[in-house]
Amino acid sequence: GAVVSQHPSWVICKSGTSVKIECRSLDFQATTMFWYRQFPKQSLMLMATSNEGSKATYEQGVEKDKFLINHASLTLSTLTVTSAHPEDSSFYICSAEDSFTDTQYFGPGTRLTVL
Amino acid sequence: GESVGLHLPTLSVQEGDNSIINCAYSNSASDYFIWYKQESGKGPQFIIDIRSNMDKRQGQRVTVLLNKTVKHLSLQIAATQPGDSAVYFCAEKEGTGGTSYGKLTFGQGTILTVHP
Numbered sequence: 426g427a428v429v430s431q432h433p434s435w436v437i438c439k440s441g442t443s444v445k446i447e448c449r450s451l452d453f454q455a456t457t458m459f460w461y462r463q464f465p466k467q468s469l470m471l472m473a474t475s476n477e478g479s480k481a482t483y484e485q486g487v488e489k490d491k492f493l494i495n496h497a498s499l500t501l502s503t504l505t506v507t508s509a510h511p512e513d514s515s516f517y518i519c520s521a522e523d524s525f526t527d528t529q530y531f532g533p534g535t536r537l538t539v540l
Numbered sequence: 541g542e543s544v545g546l547h548l549p550t551l552s553v554q555e556g557d558n559s560i561i562n563c564a565y566s567n568s569a570s571d572y573f574i575w576y577k578q579e580s581g582k583g584p585q586f587i588i589d590i591r592s593n594m595d596k597r598q599g600q601r602v603t604v605l606l607n608k609t610v611k612h613l614s615l616q617i618a619a620t621q622p623g624d625s626a627v628y629f630c631a632e633k634e635g636t637g638g639t640s641y642g643k644l645t646f647g648q649g650t651i652l653t654v655h656p
Contacts, residue, residue, distance in 0.1 A: 431583075457642065468629060468646045469584070518583050522642070527572070527633075529644060531583035 427453050429521045431532035438509055439540055445505045446535045448519030455521035458502040459529065460494060463516045475502040499524075509539045550651045559620045561650045563613040563630035571635035574644070575604060575615045578627045587615070587628075592635075617652075625654045 428451040438444050448458055456477050461469040473494055474482045481494035493505040502521075506513055516536055520529040553559050565573070571592035576584035590597045590604045590613075597604050603616040613630050630647040 429583075459644070468648050471643055471645075474643065520583075520644075528586065528589065529574075530586060531576070534581070534583045536581070 427451075427521075427523055427528070427530040429519065429530045429532040431517075431519055431535050433535060434533060435536040435538075437538045437540065440510050441508055443505055443507045444509055444537060445503055446517055446519075446537075448502045448504070448521065448532050450500045450521040450530070453521070453523050453525075453530075454499040455502075456499060456524050457522045458496060459520045459522070460492070460502070460504050461518045461520070463518060463534075465516075469518060472504075506537065509537070511539045513537065514539045549648065550653070552653045552655065553620050555620065555622060555654055555656050557620055559615075559617040559624070559652060559654075561615045561617075561628050561630075561652065563615075563647050565611050565613060565630070565632050565647075567632060567634065567645070568611070569634045570632035570645075572633040573604070573606060573613050574631045574633070575602075575613075576629045576631060576646075577624075578629060578649075580626075584629060620652075620654050622654045622656055625652055627651050 430449045432447045458475040460472045463469050471484050472487045475494045475496040477496045477499050483489045496502040516534050518534045520531045522529050574589040575587040577587050578584045588599045588602050588604045590606050595606050601618045605614045627649045629649045631644040633644050
C-alpha cells in the first residue's frame with residue numbers, strides 16, 4: 426500500500442527556535458499534501474493544503490508566517506514551525522493525496538514538544 | 541459551520557463480537573467518505589471508503605454503510621479483535637464545485653476498546 430513517512434518522529438526544542446518537519450510519499454506522487462495538528466484526545470484539525478510548485482493554502486486562524494510550508498517536489502512537503510513556543514507543542518500529521526485515486530494517506534506523525 | 545460528528549465517544553466490546561461505530565455528517569455537498577483507524581501515537585490508517593453513489597461497501601472484516609437521506613455513516617467490524625482497539629474517525633470530502641473541495645473534515649472520533 427501507499428506509504429507516507431515523516432521525519433523526525435519526535436522533537437524537543439527550546440522556545441524561540443524553529444523546527445522543520447518533512448513529509449514524504451514513498452511510492453506514489455502527491456500533487457497535494459495536507460498538514461494537520463492534533464491535540465491529545467481530539468480530532469485532526471487541518472492547518473494547510475500544500476500544492477506542489479505553488480503557495481500553500483492556510484485554514485482560517487493558522488498563521489502562515491509561523492507555519493511555513495514548502496512543497497518543492499511531488500514527493501516532499503516540509504512544515505517549519507518558526508519561533509516555536511510551548512503552545513505549539515502538538516502532534517503534527519501530514520497526509521499525501523494519491524493523484525490517481527484521490528485517497529489521502531497519512532504519515533506517522535511528529536510529536537513536537539517546545540520547552 | 542458544517543461538521544462531521546459521532547454519536548458515541550467510546551465503545552467497549554468483547555473479543556469476537558461485532559462492532560458498529562456511527563457517524564453523522566451535515567455537509568450535503570460531501571460525496572466521499574472515509575473511515576480511519578488511529579492507534580496511540582500514530583497517524584491515521586485508511587480502513588475503507590465509500591462514494592455517495594453507493595450505500596454499502598465491504599472490505600476484509602469491515603463494512604461501511606452510507607445513508608444519504610439521514611446523513612449517516614457507519615463502520616461495522618466483524619469478529620472484533622483486541623488489535624482493533626483504537627480511535628476510529630470518519631472523514632468526509634466535498635465533491636467538485638464545493639468551497640472545501642479536496643479537504644477532509646474529520647469527526648470527533650470513537651474510542652473502541654476490545655476486551656479479550
